[in-house]
Amino acid sequence: MTATEEYRSVFAPNLFAGRTVVVTGGGSGIGRCIAHELASLGATVAITGRRLERLEAVQAEIAAAGGTATCHPFDIRDEPAVIAAVSAIVEQHGPISGLVNNAGGQYPSRVEDLSLKGWDAVLRNNLTGGFLVSREIYTQSMAGHTGSIVNIIADMWGGMPTMAHSGAARAGMLNLTETCACEWASSGVRVNAVAPGWIASSGFDTYDEDMQSELRRLKAEIPLGRYGTEAEVSAAVTFLLSPGAAFISGSCVRVDGAVPNHRHTWQTVPTDRAEPFAGFPLATLPDALR
Structure with a gap:
């Protein structure tokens, strides 16, 4: 990045100076963007994922922009690996101030076509992994030092046809968010969720052509008339x-352009007035939307 390509955050410079924040799934998409913004605000960002080369690429981007990131490759579904990785992060950086449970993934399938293996894989990706990382960061660090956790879920309100496994996992993650917010409040730990809607990120390109075609069509169903941005x-x-x-815990922030409020009684009116916030200079339009 050059000086003109710095992350355009709306938050105060050095907001997270001296703090360590863990971002799971930080090697691509929304996680990569979150890691960049937090680093631009002074945080030391520990990015995790299964593919070291992706993490190292994001680490290099952050370093080029003047920030600090470290790479921690492990599988969030593997309990011993999670325990060891969190221990290594605490040993390297000291107390962990923040956690963003962003890692996850799914694929389209009707319920009747779902195998048990596929069901289990998506629940472990989107629910079990977040539980393991949260538990370990709480017990190994935040219980004695406070902190804040943000769980990335999804626009799963009213069901997720063709994504039942993901919808069930995300709903479970919301309930886990609400439970942990209560149980861990005595340690000064806040736990919240963010539910993205249809966000133009690299995740779109992981789907097959039929699903990508459906994603392109869905723009017409968004009241704000556009896809969201990673930023x-x-x-x-x-x-x-x-x-x-500081007084928000157990809550969920929707980032979805009012899609869940679009009822069958309402015909969406085309608009181009909802200007996007394009704070991340390295963001690119997914191939699926070109």
Whole structure:
């Protein structure tokens, strides 16, 4: 990045100076963007994922922009690996101030076509992994030092046809968010969720052509008339991690352009007035939307 390509955060410079924040799934998409914004605000960002080369690429981007990030490759579904990785992060950086449970993934399937293996894989990706990382960061660090956790879920309100496994996992993650917010409040730990809607990120390109075609069609169903940006999700996460959200816990912030409020009684009116927030200079339009 050059000086003109710095992350354009709306938050105060050095907001997270001296703090360590863990971002799971930080090697691509929304996680990559969140890692960049937090690093631009002074945080030391520990990015995790299964593919070291992706993490190292994001680490290099953050370093080029003047920030600090470290790489921690492990599988969030593997309990011993999670325990060891969190221990290594605490040993390297000291207390962990923030956690963004962003890692996850799913694929389209009707319920009747879902195998048990596929069901289990998606629940472990989107629910079990978040539980393991949260538990370990709480017990190994936040229980004695306070902190803030933000769980990335999804627009799963009213069901997720063709994504039942993901919808069930995300709903479970919301309930886990609400439970942990209560149980861990005595340690000064806040736990919230962010639910992105249809966000133009690299995740779109992981789907097959039929699903990509459906994603392109869905733009017409968004009341604000456009897809969201990665930076708009990151801004919500950053706020919830910040001191400005000191009395917010057990809540969920939707970042979805009012899609869940679009009822069958309402015909969406085309609009181009909802200007996107494009704070992340390295963001690119997914191939699926070109």
